[in-house]
Amino acid sequence: MSVFSESLQAKIQSFLTRYETKRSAILPVLHAIQDEHGWVSEPQIEELHHTYGLDRVHVKEVISFYDIYKDHPVRKYQIRYCKNLTCHMLGAREAICRIKEHITALDAQLGEDGPFSLEEFPCLGKCDGAPVMLVNKERVEHATVDRVDEILAKYAPLPKL
Ligand code: FES
Known part of the structure; x- marks a missing residue:
């Protein structure tokens, strides 16, 4: 069972097919996750890795590089x-x-x-x-x-x- 809602799964899939490489889709994918959840959790990173083929180390590097992305719960x-x-x-x-x-x-x-x-x-x-x-x-x-x-x-x- 996915940790993402059906609509979020569809968005992630559409971003991954829109770009030449999966790696290029990482920013809009993370934006979409944060829009729905407020932050990006470890289980979500694992699902990006296993289901969508996004390297978990690269995902974590991107999250830690940009202030805009959060790897911990945030206020409303x-x-x-x-x-x-x-x-x-x-x-x-x-x-x-x-x-x-x-x-x-x-x-x-x-x-x-x-x-x-x-x-x-x-x-x-x-x-x-x-x-x-x-x-x-x-x-x-x-x-x-x-x-x-x-x-x-x-x-x-x-x-x-
Ligand atoms: S100095 Fe540019 S928005 Fe504040």
């Missing part, structure tokens, strides 16, 4: 906040501090079930919307400190700080 909402120059000059540091305060308060209540995680990223490639953050795949521009509470509250109830 992964925040990536740009810390590069333009965003920094337009208030990223203050906004990141506010986000951290909320995460700390939520984690104090909920522990590992807290809804948010935060990573600081180099450039998110949308400097004209600085400061910029991603919440999973949704990009939020002009994410200044005065908007942080309103932005996060769209995803999960926030404790009073």
Whole structure:
């Protein structure tokens, strides 16, 4: 029995046939797995190896090379906040501090079930919307400190700080 849903199996298969070599399909395959599960587990890597012919060592190398791929469980909402120059000059540091305060308060209540995680990223490639953050795949521009509470509250109830 597969560790992947039927629709995910079909997606993986279609990626593998779309590219000249199976190895070339690794990035979209990992994206599809993460879209459905949030991260890539050891049993999934084994199935990619045995059923789909993707070398397990190469899969693990790709996962560890790119920050975007995760080999451990992740929170429901992964925040990536740009810390590069333009965003920094337009208030990223203050906004990141506010986000951290909320995460700390939520984690104090909920522990590992807290809804948010935060990573600081180099450039998110949308400097004209600085400061910029991603919440999973949704990009939020002009994410200044005065908007942080309103932005996060769209995803999960926030404790009073
Ligand atoms: S500097 Fe922040 S998106 Fe480019």
